[in-house]
Amino acid sequence: MSNIPSPRRPIRIGNCSGAAVDPGDIMYEQAVSGPIDVITGDYLAEANLAQAAEAYAEGKHPGWVASAWDGLQKSLRVVAERRIKVVINGGALNPKGLAVQCAEEARRLGLEDQLTIAWVEGDDLLPDVREILRPDAQSGRLPHLDAENSNVKLADDTASFLDDPENKKIVAANAYLGSRAIRAGLDAGADIIICGRVADASPVMGAAAWWHGWSDDGGDFDRLAGALVAGHLIECSYYVTGGNFAGFDEYDIGRDLLGLGCPIAEVDAGGACVITKHETLRGVITEEMVKCQLLYELQGNMYLNSDVNADLTHVAVCQVGKDRVHVSGTRGRPPPPTTKLAVFYRGGYQGEHTVNAVGYATPQKYDLLEAQVRNQLKKWKCEQEIDVLEFQRVGVAQTNPRSQLAATTYLRIFVQAATADAVRRVSAAWAYNFMQHFPGMGGTLDWRLIMNPVPFLGYFPAVVRQDRLHESVNLLESGGATSAATTTRRIGVRAPKVTEPLAPRLSYDPVAPRSLDTFGPTAMVPLGDGANVNVGFTPRARLRRDEDMWQWLRAFLTRDRVKQMMGEDWPRDDLYYIERVEFPELHAVHFVIYGALGRGVSSSARLDCLGKGFAEFLRAVHVPVPRRFLEAKNGATSRL
Template sequence: MSEQGQRPIRIGNCSGATSDPGYQMFRQATLGPIDVITGDYLAELNLALNARSYAAGTHPGYEPTARDGLLETLPILNEKGIKVILNGGALNPRGLAEEIHQAIQSGGYNLTVAWVDGDNVLALLPELIKTGLQHLDPFSVPENAKTFLADPEQKPVVTAHAYLGARGIRKALDAGADIVVCGRVADASPVIAAAGWWFSWLDTEFEKLAHALVAGHLIECSAYATGANFSGFEAYPLETFVDVGFPIVEIEENGVHTVTKHEGTNGLVNRDIIRCQLLYELQGNIYLNSDVKADLSTIEVEDVGKDRVRVSGIRGFPPPPTTKLAIFFADGYQCEFLLNATGTNAATNHKFTLFETQLKSQLSFQQALNDFDVLEFQRIGLPELNPTSQLRNTTYLRCFAQASTAQKAAQLAKAFTAIFMQHFSGLHCSMDLRTIAPKPFLTYFPAVMEQSLLREQAHILGELGASIDAGHPPVTEALLPRENYDPPIEQQDLEVFGPTELRPLGDIALARSGDKGANVNIGLFIPSTANNKKRAWEWLRRFLTRGRIQQLMGTDWKEGYVIERVEFPKIQAVHFVIYGALGRGVSSSSSVDGLGKGFADFIRARWISVPMQFLEKARL
């Protein structure tokens, strides 16, 4: 008798980015029991980066690591009956599916391959723009994105992909597919589809779907759920985080799930790590997919054993009538270079000020200063006092520029060369200055489009060959304005918590941050090791207001930024989105932290008045 639907489904993730090597799929298939393997190979960047070379015939369009994993793991998939769902098809899911189908035939395996399309909506874009294309975050639209809307012909679109849900994948699985290759499906869609297929869920069972959405979110970034990118890692032996096992989620029939990993692998799965990943790249307390809306306001995350964390308490609602649309357009050329300076802080600042003045003067002489859309001089780090080595007394100046043409951008290198021998004392830099050469860049425009316009299909290869329409959600529900609130004024008194000590915020709170286009999000929470956790949570939620986050950002805060704030009381977390903090966003951001991953550690490094009653067990 088949076990399908009779027990929890075990879904293992093998990739969180195209960089995860193919052998991670083989490991998930061989290190223990698994029913389905999912892989997330796409970011909002690599689709765009490969679009031009794919069109020119110099790139296969799909992610090579996804192909490597499938080719290496085919014998095990055939032997154990493990199904695989990947978005590694990227720009060319059909091409990858057909290549794997040929390998199956050559190897004599009894496996059926399918591919899902409908995400590439480039052909629809002119009409979408004509009828009024809406930016995903209308109050934080970068200026270059506004230029694109005003004159799209001057900013040619390279690629445009809608975020698909689980429907096409589910159709393929129901039709007998063992391997499903997708393009741009939402990161959690493969997990939703796998659970829905396993338990024969209806697409209106929103509570179950919402739990599966969160399960997919938790494991989509591979090692992030097993110890990577964990702000509390210093409390554990470093070898814990070397070659960590990738995550597995066990989903029950009601959608409640447990995150774990294969026994005997490195890494950790505990409540703090899973809370970190849960808070990663959220946009408030409502998590969206084109199949379901998940309300995380009452979510619960609990340790239930060694490397086992149970997640429950999620409410589900019908999806919105729209889905996210990622558009990338050619926006000009950019270049950058780094200079080093050694010396005291005052002297270094003076040196960098001299260089900036010299370079701008030379650009003015070349009548090129106003040709740049972006010209930034970023001072990175501070020299150590009484240094023990030259390296510890050296800091960087990063010069970053963007212009509409390669010729305009090339003026930066010309100016730098002209003033090079007029440099400040002790200037030094890498002998490799290739980054100063102009290179084209793409701008990311996140938009929304109606799901009813999608033409999603699942295509089955081989003897079962068929093309199946995925259809559309049977019911949708309009989005309400996002929640955004501070604690009531009467609850913002901090003196009731007693004497304080100036300490880094990180001594009392863990955090995770990430990017949402041009925006950065951050979630902060009380660690499991905290002394008097309930009382510490009450202090944290009072302390972390929108005004406080603005204050903690220091000189990074700029006029025009907008902050949204919500609370997750059952996991003792406060979450913020800071709109506009990543500038132009993703591939066109001038920030050295364009994906926002360092923002949480910066905020945790800020010194604040921490109540002493919480410090004894909270120091991390």
């Protein structure tokens, strides 16, 4: 029987973290700044677990996220006093260890009779990962996340680590768990639940399902999908209160954007939610900010999760008050029989070095340096030892510069290789030709910073069947971890009762678009004035209700148009692939570009390794925008 409060008002769930660097102060801040039922936190990016995996295995790292432990220490007394539930994934590699540590702290504070602490386990599949990664016997395909998509071209070396288990040892393999164990723990009376690699939105989904008593056998898929969207909207801490917001320049920095507070999702019994915050905390929540976060890190119109698949085609947002935005229209489908498995392995070594050039003939200067390095490596016959060598040109010198800095750009030399010595050969080749440098070459001369080889991790996004997971929630009872009377109650969690195979992703250009000529004269302005990477486009707030603006946006932003806008970043061999979908209620067009981040965050050669700057790049590209959309109410030029 679910422990469901009555009446079933909307549950208030406050987020306290979107990354491991978010300080523990936020958890305490959410607990004391106003009414709250549950505090959730997402501390894990894809590479977090793997970066500490070997140190944890050697006993040199506790396995959990330090800021999560800091938040718990600061908040235990107040969450006990106010009966606030806490569900976080800060347990990382060692959720049991953090739960035990938390229970010991509760006993030290005299709270052992007031707090039941639990942990979720079952995500760590390292002992079985090589068995899981065997190719399918019938198709011969590896269980790669994108293997079923025939349009996606995987890099030739995607699975090369499987053939070299000694040098490319797998160090971490963690499945993305859903919300079912969290729900079971809350049903059983847990007050604090420490998780490892659960999906980012799982804590919110588990809390909402517990509060409202939803089932997971198909009857409440729409509700679960709504909670998935609510979790997605608040999981990235400040991203929905002013952080990472494309329209930040329309706000006063000192008044609106400094010292932001984290958001709250009020999830009702139907799965719809209101995104808000404590009144006493700073920040701004508008339709535009919610749209910006909603379109962030999507996979198209279907948001995949191991509990439910959320169809976002007709999701709608509406401002219903100051710092209150209502989100509705999500539809749920049965989850897939599989879930994501993040596999990390030793990739080798990498290094980088930047060289500055000033002013005149910069392209030719960089041509000379690159030719010198490559020629020297060829003479030494060591080119074959280097896996990746790129000379990335960053910035454009200002014409008629007003300062030397305005005339300065830099060349980023990036290298990856199996050995540290091979990386050092690149810096040696540069040094060998140092005094033949182009005029005005600059940069650091501190050799501790020049091409210092560091180990990096390769990433393989796999899938694993949910029915082979051994997921459970474990409750510490009878007063804490080291008490003689302590027992652990384990509650196993089964795979979803109802699943359905993944359907091919939708990808389409606009259906029956209006001719671009019908929108009138244009002006060339930046569009922003108006692993895989994704980007969504939606008009600025002042234009979002203009139907003609939406019709122009959907007609203009085709897959070929985005390819053109990417310019030299689109590979000549067409290795990338673009998917496009529309969200008509949001007046938004969304794209996923497969392959743009190479092998993923932990090993990407891209300067923008997280892909966070990709949308800002496209917003800066000049395109022909109808002049009538650029006229603001006061007659001044307005941005889209």
